[in-house]
Amino acid sequence: MSARPDLATPPTPAKPATPLGGLHAKGLHLxxxxxxxxxxxxxxxxxxxxxxxxxxxxAGKSTLLGVLGGLQAPQSGTVALGxxxxxxxxxxxxxxxxxxxxxxxxPAFNFTAREIVELGRYPHRHHPLPDEAExxxxxxxxxxxxxxxxxxxxxxxxxxxxxxxxxxxLAQTAGSGLEETPVPAxxxxxxxxxxxxxxxxxxxxLAMLRRVAHREGVGVLLVLHDLNLALRYAxxxxxxxxxxxxxxxxxxxxxxxxxxxAVWQVQAQAVTDGSGTCQLxxxxxxxxxxxxxxxx
Amino acid sequence: MxxxxxxxxLLAAYRRPTAARGPLVLWALAAALALSLLWSAGQGAYGLPxxxxxxxxxxxxxxxxxxxxSAELVFFHIRLPRLVLAVAAGAALGLAGALMxxxxxxxxxxxxxxxxxxxxxxxxxxxxxxxxxWFPDWPRALGxxxxxxMAFGGGLAVTALIHALAQSDGGTRVGLMLxxxxxxxxxxxxxxxxxxxxxxxxxxxxxxxxLLGSLGGAxxxxxxxxxxxxxxxxxxxxxxxxxLNALALGEAQATMLGVRVEALNRQAVLVTALAVGAVTAxxxxxxxIGLVAPHMVRLLAGPDHRWVLPGSALLGAVLVLLxxxxxxxxxxxxxxxxxxxxxxxxxxxxxxxxxxxxxxxL
Numbered sequence: 001m002s003a004r005p006d007l008a009t010p011p012t013p014a015k016p017a018t019p020l021g022g023l024h025a026k027g028l029h030l031x032x033x034x035x036x037x038x039x040x041x042x043x044x045x046x047x048x049x050x051x052x053x054x055x056x057x058x059a060g061k062s063t064l065l066g067v068l069g070g071l072q073a074p075q076s077g078t079v080a081l082g083x084x085x086x087x088x089x090x091x092x093x094x095x096x097x098x099x100x101x102x103x104x105x106x107p108a109f110n111f112t113a114r115e116i117v118e119l120g121r122y123p124h125r126h127h128p129l130p131d132e133a134e135x136x137x138x139x140x141x142x143x144x145x146x147x148x149x150x151x152x153x154x155x156x157x158x159x160x161x162x163x164x165x166x167x168x169x170l171a172q173t174a175g176s177g178l179e180e181t182p183v184p185a186x187x188x189x190x191x192x193x194x195x196x197x198x199x200x201x202x203x204x205x206l207a208m209l210r211r212v213a214h215r216e217g218v219g220v221l222l223v224l225h226d227l228n229l230a231l232r233y234a235x236x237x238x239x240x241x242x243x244x245x246x247x248x249x250x251x252x253x254x255x256x257x258x259x260x261x262a263v264w265q266v267q268a269q270a271v272t273d274g275s276g277t278c279q280l281x282x283x284x285x286x287x288x289x290x291x292x293x294x295x296x
Numbered sequence: 297m298x299x300x301x302x303x304x305x306l307l308a309a310y311r312r313p314t315a316a317r318g319p320l321v322l323w324a325l326a327a328a329l330a331l332s333l334l335w336s337a338g339q340g341a342y343g344l345p346x347x348x349x350x351x352x353x354x355x356x357x358x359x360x361x362x363x364x365x366s367a368e369l370v371f372f373h374i375r376l377p378r379l380v381l382a383v384a385a386g387a388a389l390g391l392a393g394a395l396m397x398x399x400x401x402x403x404x405x406x407x408x409x410x411x412x413x414x415x416x417x418x419x420x421x422x423x424x425x426x427x428x429x430w431f432p433d434w435p436r437a438l439g440x441x442x443x444x445x446m447a448f449g450g451g452l453a454v455t456a457l458i459h460a461l462a463q464s465d466g467g468t469r470v471g472l473m474l475x476x477x478x479x480x481x482x483x484x485x486x487x488x489x490x491x492x493x494x495x496x497x498x499x500x501x502x503x504x505x506x507l508l509g510s511l512g513g514a515x516x517x518x519x520x521x522x523x524x525x526x527x528x529x530x531x532x533x534x535x536x537x538x539x540l541n542a543l544a545l546g547e548a549q550a551t552m553l554g555v556r557v558e559a560l561n562r563q564a565v566l567v568t569a570l571a572v573g574a575v576t577a578x579x580x581x582x583x584x585i586g587l588v589a590p591h592m593v594r595l596l597a598g599p600d601h602r603w604v605l606p607g608s609a610l611l612g613a614v615l616v617l618l619x620x621x622x623x624x625x626x627x628x629x630x631x632x633x634x635x636x637x638x639x640x641x642x643x644x645x646x647x648x649x650x651x652x653x654x655x656x657x658l
Binding site for chain 2: 069070071091092094095096098099100101102105107108109110111112115116119120122123125172
């Protein structure tokens with residue numbers, strides 16, 4: 001377990017152990033009192049992919065995402081994004097290259113939807129893009145909230161509000177007028193972005209995020225609860241339980257009925273739909289899943 | 297609300313999207329400030345018709361030798377410093393209110409919450425009631441500045457105490473600061489109560505007069521000091537507008553946008569303590585301006601702090617100017633306490649705003 005880097009002398013970027021552009025964590029440890037929430041977690045993800053963190057309630061999903069995004073400092077271990085360690089001194093750099101959307105919190109004042117999305121451009125205020133208004137409009141179109149631009153945020157439904165916040169995160173990762181070489185990867189971290197969305201918008205948002213990852217090379221990392229959404233849209237999944245990463249890899253290989261039974265105590269049947277995507281059918285909670293646990 | 301906007305010609309702007317409305321609201325408030333200045337320049341125990349103003353100003357510029365007229369004496373030594381103080385005090389109070397509401401992410405916050413008013417009041421109480429016994433030599437050296445300096449120091453000290461009480465886990469917890477503010481304000485109130493109990497009748501009258509606020513004692517030296525502090529506060533405060541907008545999303549999301557929440561908090565509290573401390577030390581407590589002005593601006597221009605901060609300063613100046621003009625004319629030649637006027641007019645108007653259709657969506 002490596003100690004946190006010395007704040008006075010930040011490590012030089014692109015250390016051999018820290019791939020440029022990747023999201024890389026080593027030896028993360030965090031405990032609330034005596035209860036460990038993360039114990040010795042390592043994490044590595046490259047941009048251009050859609051990753052999903054899964055796990056039961058209280059498994060440490062949100063904490064892991066928060067630590068990876070720099071919202072919370074780990075008690076030990078390091079996090080580096082794009083070769084830059086997270087320290088209190090480079091929060092502005094990270095804000096330009098990484099958007100983080102925590103679970104929904106209603107804004108304190110009744111801004112319009114457009115004003116909320118414009119706040120995503122705050123980190124780029126010193127180096128704006130040539131057309132900031134168009135950047136904001138494009139982000140709002142991506143989550144289908146452009147028609148709500150002049151509406152007050154408190155007059156919107158929960159799902160509409162969530163899509164406005166997702167548009168804000170998109171606007172934050174839309175880049176700035178600042179020239180950097182090599183161009184660092186951009187990251188989009190979101191905690192349960194689909195929680196308030198209806199079926200149509202859950203799929204629309206995840207398909208959009210997958211396009212953003214694949215076409216624009218953005219690293220997208222989400223916390224989700226819906227295993228079937230993860231199976232359909234994720235390139236990689238991490239299953240978290242009791243503060244550790246229990247399994248990670250390609251969704252269809254990781255999310256087997258045996259693992260689901262062991263982690264979520266729910267019996268599932270894996271089926272393949274017409275497009276060749278693996279999905280799970282639920283067959284109720286398990287009274288006796290002991291043998292599945294033994295298998296793991 | 298509707299009648300107000302119709303009669304002030306703001307209705308067209310009111311219907312526009314807020315982003316376009318912001319600059320318009322600022323221009324309208326600036327115009328309102330100019331008009332209130334002109335109007336209140338003529339109001340008072342010594343009436344000065346508006347037609348005399350150009351002559352007075354020209355006379356001062358040409359500096360012809362000879363005895364100044366009584367109109368000149370009244371205008372330049374009594375009326376003008378009072379007007380300038382009203383503008384500076386109102387601007388500082390309005391700005392501080394907007395900063396505090398933004399920082400606490402609560403439209404009901406007011407500058408008094410961080411203890412600056414109650415600290416100043418307690419220190420003023422100590423000076424008025426116990427000063428003669430505890431530090432009888434000070435007035436000889438400091439003159440009337442004794443009370444000003446004591447009140448200013450008291451406000452800063454109590455703010456620092458509340459800020460220190462809100463430290464936890466290496467950061468300031470805004471919720472804790474709010475609760476500590478309520479508790480310490482209650483304690484200061486108890487101290488003030490004890491002082492009133494100990495006070496002689498004359499001391500009690502002085503204290504009561506101070507607590508209700510007045511611009512009556514405006515002298516150029518103090519006025520210019522308040523102006524300087526208010527100007528610095530405006531410069532520092534207006535720079536925080538975009539960061540306060542981001543903070544409205546919540547501390548976590550603001551941090552993720554690169555806002556240094558801790559530094560923002562420290563600056564906003566310091567600016568408020570200095571600005572409100574300087575105003576309160578000079579004028580006594582002027583209530584409601586810090587609460588009402590940001591609200592009214594938000595109703596007109598929307599919640600964007602780039603408009604709310606300067607707009608609250610402008611509107612605060614207008615409100616204090618008008619309230620002070622009323623204070624010195626309603627019972628002329630006697631003067632009503634300014635705090636009584638701001639509360640009497642501010643509160644019903646504020647409630648009407650809150651009950652209006654637009655207010656419900658706050």
